Amino acid sequence: MMLQNKERFLEYLQQNYQINNIEQIYPPTVGKSNIFFKGNVIETDNKIFIKYDMNYCGSSTREAQILQLPKFKNSPYFSNVICYEDNDFPFVAFEFIEGIMLNDVLSNLDLRYELLHNKKQKKRILLQLIDIMKILDEEKIVHRDIHPKNIIVTRNRNDKIDKLILIDFSFSVGVNRFPELPYLIASKRLKFLGTKYYKPETYKWDNQYSIAKIATEIEPNCDKEFPDIWNEIYSFKEKLIYKLTL
Numbered sequence: 001m002m003l004q005n006k007e008r009f010l011e012y013l014q015q016n017y018q019i020n021n022i023e024q025i026y027p028p029t030v031g032k033s034n035i036f037f038k039g040n041v042i043e044t045d046n047k048i049f050i051k052y053d054m055n056y057c058g059s060s061t062r063e064a065q066i067l068q069l070p071k072f073k074n075s076p077y078f079s080n081v082i083c084y085e086d087n088d089f090p091f092v093a094f095e096f097i098e099g100i101m102l103n104d105v106l107s108n109l110d111l112r113y114e115l116l117h118n119k120k121q122k123k124r125i126l127l128q129l130i131d132i133m134k135i136l137d138e139e140k141i142v143h144r145d146i147h148p149k150n151i152i153v154t155r156n157r158n159d160k161i162d163k164l165i166l167i168d169f170s171f172s173v174g175v176n177r178f179p180e181l182p183y184l185i186a187s188k189r190l191k192f193l194g195t196k197y198y199k200p201e202t203y204k205w206d207n208q209y210s211i212a213k214i215a216t217e218i219e220p221n222c223d224k225e226f227p228d229i230w231n232e233i234y235s236f237k238e239k240l241i242y243k244l245t246l
């Protein structure tokens with residue numbers, strides 16, 4: 001985004017959406033499609049997170065519309081959308097989430113020990129993953145980019161894990177609605193969408209497959225340590241897939 005456009009965008013947000021104190025921010029794990037800002041809603045002073053789509057590809061509307069479906073809106077495990085548009089300045093604004101990425105919890109030994117040490121902690125998180133998978137299934141949404149860099153972990157007052165929040169619905173699709181964004185087909189990005197390890201085939205996406213991978217990252221012996229949870233995850237296998245035949 002050119003500096004001149006950026007200034008216009010900030011003015012636009014202030015005038016049309018009553019958002020101020022806007023500043024560009026640089027989250028650690030991002031794709032190449034967006035730039036990010038934080039700001040405040042003038043009326044409430046609530047802090048918000050803004051994702052600006054540099055490709056003008058329709059991903060802001062896609063993400064906002066999915067997250068505004070009733071089951072997502074009423075669940076604690078997804079971001080709250082404040083406003084969005086795909087016209088002059090394609091963006092979506094969310095309530096700001098203070099948290100860390102699941103990826104960091106899994107890869108940092110100290111954090112992992114602190115937050116995912118005992119069986120009780122692991123079980124709580126695995127059950128949340130199941131809730132997330134069920135809501136995707138009920139709304140017939142294939143997320144297509146579920147991996148630990150797209151899950152925010154929030155903490156409670158005792159500094160333990162409060163909950164997981166699944167983010168980044170930019171390129172999600174739905175059954176009989178939310179079809180493939182034309183931009184994605186043209187851009188050849190589909191090959192890499194979802195990263196190889198978390199999807200069953202290059203052009204096949206299955207929420208359950210990604211969730212099962214994450215479950216084994218939380219507990220490598222998930223099947224033996226938590227057989228009921230493991231079986232429940234597996235009962236969703238191949239239930240809702242999105243497959244592309246090119």
Ligand SMILES: Nc1ncnc2c1ncn2[C@@H]1O[C@H](COP(=O)(O)OP(=O)(O)OP(=O)(O)O)[C@@H](O)[C@H]1O
Nearest residue numbers: 027029030031032033034049094095096097168170
């Ligand atoms: N509501 C939020 N509040 C605070 N930080 C957020 C929020 N949503 C996302 N983030 C941070 O911004 C980063 C990037 O967000 P996101 O994953 O939605 O975009 P992206 O990966 O660049 O998208 P794309 O897959 O479309 O290229 C996240 O990894 C997270 O650190």
Ligand SMILES: [Mg+2]
Nearest residue numbers: 031149150168
């Ligand atoms: Mg992401």
